[in-house]
Amino acid sequence: MKLLNIIILVGIALRANSATIPVKNTQELKEAMTGIRPGDTLVLQNKEWKDAALQLKGIGTAQKPIVIRAESPGGVVFSGNSYVQLGGEYLVFSGFHFKNGYSPKREVISFRIDNKTLANHCRVTGIVIENYSQPERFKTDSWLTLYGKHNRIDHSTFGNKLNAGPLLIAELDDERSQQNEHQIDSNYFKGRTRFGSNGGETIRIGVSRYSLTASRTHIVHNYFEHCNGEVEIVSIKSGENVVSFNTFFECEGGLVLRHGSGNIVEGNLFVGNNKPYTGGVRVINPKQKVLNNVFFQLRGTQFRAALSVLNGVPNSLINRYYQVTDADIERNTFIDCSSVLFGAGKDAERTLSPQKVSFKNNLIINHSKQLYEDANQDKGIQFHQNAVSSSFKGQLPEGFIRKAFVQLNKGELTLPYDEKAGANLPQLSFITKSETGAQWYQPEILPSRSAAQVYKVSAAQAGDLPSIVSKSLSGDTILLTESTNYLMKESLIIDKPLIIQAASGLKKRPVLVNGSFKSIPAFIIIENGGALKVKGLAFKGAYESYGNVESGIMSSEEPMNKPYVLKVDGCEFFDFNESTQSGFKGSKGTLADSLLFQNSIFHHMSGSGINLATEKDDKGIYNAEYTIIRNCIFSNLLGSAINVYRGGNDESTLGPFVTIDHCTFNEVENREQGTVIRLIGAQQADVKNCLFSESGQGGRSVQFQEYRWDKISVDHCNFYASGKIESFYNKAAGKAIFSVKPIYKNAKTLDFRLMNALPKAKDGTALGANF
Known part of the structure; x- marks a missing residue:
């Protein structure tokens, strides 16, 4: 749709009295532009204004500002690719709602039209911005950027920004925007999800290049709730700012005086x-x-x-x-x-x-x-x-x-x-909280469902699975009812919370195989908005002469801005026979809030079991915040069982968090300088109660590349004919490290129950997986 380009040029007219000018459509807006003067009010009709590009330029006065407001607070909804640019003096922009879209520009609301036309003494008040993030997680923008001097943002509500870039920025990129005396007050910052990288601030004042310059911005009487984007909630990168009388409620991070001097936190x-x-x-x-x-x-x-x-x-x-x-x-x-x-x-x-x-x-x-x-x-x-x-x-x-x-x-x-x-x-x-934000705003309450639907799918209906997944609603369950092969011809796309599992009482797992001569990227692909629980299924990478499958499950390679959740219980991944293939892969540009693998087995694979190593730009970015692998078996893998990567020395994040507990690793990654478990850059990692046998013989069983403040540990583990524990500071290995030969009940049939006595796990049970 062509953007609605609205340029409001406000000049001094000959009218003696201020006017209220209603605007119902584009034509009336054009007519209203003529003769607008200080003290006038432009009233936008209540409706959805989609793809509206507003340039609001005018000269008001302190006594008679020019007001641009909604017909009723919240009645005007800017959606699609709408954005607003303010320029001039004493403009008030009030009562608008931005949702269901994103800006094609660097900002949703900018206090300048171009480098020549800045805003001074302008105000944005009583607005709401929510669900207005770029669809691509690392596409950077801000929701509001202050330029000029003596501007104010107040009594507004800002929802969860999902993409890169601070929600609100004060720029100091030339003298006209320095020593600015801006005021940011009485706003409600309604959460920010962990971003898993630098660039998840809520407010940034200045930037390092201009940090020796005074900004004199006041951040006062705001409420910050669950702002967890990164370590810096408010990042002060300039001088002589005042941050006072705000409340920070359960925020994972802090108020950081990162650059600049002479700041006051009171x-x-x-x-x-x-x-x-x-x-x-x-x-x-x-x-x-x-x-x-x-x-x-x-x-x-x-x-x-x-x-x-x-x-x-x-x-x-x-x-x-x-x-x-x-x-x-x-x-x-x-x-x-x-x-x-x-x-x-x-x-x-x-x-x-x-x-x-x-x-x-x-x-x-x-x-x-x-x-x-x-x-x-x-x-x-x-x-x-x-x-x-x-x-x-x-x-x-x-x-x-x-x-x-x-x-x-x-x-x-x-x-x-x-x-x-x-x-x-x-x-x-x-x-x-009640003293801040847009007072007219009430969060939308979605209608509740009476009950989730259960879809029963036989092997003969395997071709219908994509359409069944597509028509299902959040919380629904898809049951595979037969212990046989399910011939898939395309990936299942998960863009909502779903459960896919085997029916109870089956003697063997239903097996997903490729029934097409074309290769497919994965049996299951998690896309934006998706969350998945998978239980009791098998994923077979190679089947007869049909096409390859690159991964059993993966996150989408399409743009995502929402973290996803995956739970895998009692599943099997095998016969992924190329070095690039894996049981599970987190794709570049995607972030899992949490991954849980339990009671599952990965075996006879040429690639890796769990691949969380696609972010190779060394900027502190990673694929999953929390990864828990519990009671799992990895056997006969040419590649690594678990591969986690976070490169670079960025200090903005806490993760990744990795817990590997009660797992068995048998004949895994025995190539020269190979590694069974790669935990490169994991800041919080705990490997415990695990059993390694004849694994990592050409190199390492566990490899870290940590910084001195990272919390890493390998303890209560048995290493028989296996590689070393390697870490930069040599502080990972605990005191309960053993080397006793395990005798399994039948390794050839993947029965890794222990038949001899080994040292006990920390919890008093047997080491390794037990199923």
């Missing part, structure tokens, strides 16, 4: 509620102030600590880490937080410890025996008049005293208070 509330990885404030660069904040039950550590003050880099480039000096961290309250860390990120590059840091009049209530950690211990942190509760049992550090505190009720929280230590609670009023 009066904010960080609520973790003991959720993993919830964070607070990270301090980098000189002359930063962190004052009068409350940090409650935050469980993040390292860069996600309640407070982390980083080490700097000598002679740092502008995009690295300047040394922290002359910082004031005063009158903050830390309640039951996992970590307060000085010298975070200390390594071979970041060697400059924080200096002249005043940590004064703070209150730490902590049930552990350690109040804080100082990685440098060189007196660069000056502790004065801080307090802990009288019940603290640990050794009291210098600069702390024990005190008894009164309890004050602050909304839903009851917090300790003292006049001299901790946040000044009587003067703080924490912002609540």
Whole structure:
């Protein structure tokens, strides 16, 4: 559809009085453009405006702004490829709803029309943007970008942005946009899913190139809920900004003073509620102030600590880490937080410890025996008049005293208070969700279904499976009813939550095979919006003289922006006879929120069992956030059983998380310098209770390439005639590592039950898989 190009040119007219001008269609809009002046209001008719490209240019005044609003708040819906560009002075853009589309430009709403026409003293208020992400995950844009000076974004609601790029940006790319005094206030940031890469910030102010410049943006009275895109929720990359009186609710990450100096973080509330990885404030660069904040039950550590003050880099480039000096961290309250860390990120590059840091009049209530950690211990942190509760049992550090505190009720929280230590609670009023966002907005409630449908499919109906999957609805189940071959001629496309499983009582698994002479990429392909549970099926890669199948299951190679979920239980993958083939493959550009493989067997394959190694750009990107492989067997594989890859040294993410528990690896990847389990760059990896026999003989059983802060472990595992455990820091192997020959009941028939006594697993059961 051709875009509706609307250019509103507002000039000074000869009319004496302000006017309200209704706009019902394109023709009326063109007529309304003539003679619009300060104080006029342009009212867009309630309806869907699809593919609307609006350039709103005009000159209003402080007393008589030009208002562009919906006929009723939320009544105008911009969809498709709609976007808005503001230019001029004193424009107010109010009451609109963006959904079901994405912008073809760099921004959905931009405070400039072009490099010559910026917006100043303009306001976007009472809008909602949701379901407006680029369909391709790594196609970068922002929903709002501030240019010019003295602009405001307020009382708006922003849903889950799924693609790359901060939701909201303040740019400082020329002098007309610097020292800008923008205000971002009273907005509701309604979550952001883990992005699995850098570029998942909610707000970014500035960029490293202009970070020595003052922005003077105020981020005030906003509510951030479940903003988990990456480690930086709010990324400050400029100077003299103020971030105050915001609430961060259960957010996996923190407010990061990444670049710039002279920033103030004051009066904010960080609520973790003991959720993993919830964070607070990270301090980098000189002359930063962190004052009068409350940090409650935050469980993040390292860069996600309640407070982390980083080490700097000598002679740092502008995009690295300047040394922290002359910082004031005063009158903050830390309640039951996992970590307060000085010298975070200390390594071979970041060697400059924080200096002249005043940590004064703070209150730490902590049930552990350690109040804080100082990685440098060189007196660069000056502790004065801080307090802990009288019940603290640990050794009291210098600069702390024990005190008894009164309890004050602050909304839903009851917090300790003292006049001299901790946040000044009587003067703080924490912002609540109901006080922010577009007040007219009510989330759409989808109608519920009375019951999910169950489709029973015989082998003779195998050709109907694609159409059955297509017509099924979310939550439906497809049952394969026969223990025989199901001849597939095309892939099953999963774009909704479904269950595909064998009928109960079958003696053998139904077997999916290719019944076409053409190769197909996979028996099952998970596309955008898909989630799948597969149980009790077999996937056979080669069948008679029919075409090849590259993978049993894979994520789509088409654009995806939503993380997917896959659960595989009691399945079998075999006869994938090319080195490029695999039982499961995560495609490039896709992210699994979670993968679960349990009670399953991968055998007689030339490729890999589970391939999560398609992101090879070394930018910290990976294929799956959580991967759990439990009670599985891998036997007679020419390639790796499990291949996970995350390249590069980007520090924006936590994952991938990998757990491999009670698995058996027999005759897997015995080529020269081969590896049974490749966990390259996995930041959280645990291999436990596993049994390796005659695997990785030409190289490694388990291989890591970790950074010093990664948490990796191999323990309670048996390695018989198998390769080594290899890691960069040689700290992966635990104490319970064994080398005893296992005797299996019948390895040739894939019965790997143990017939002899081996050391026990950590949980007291037998090592390896048991089925």
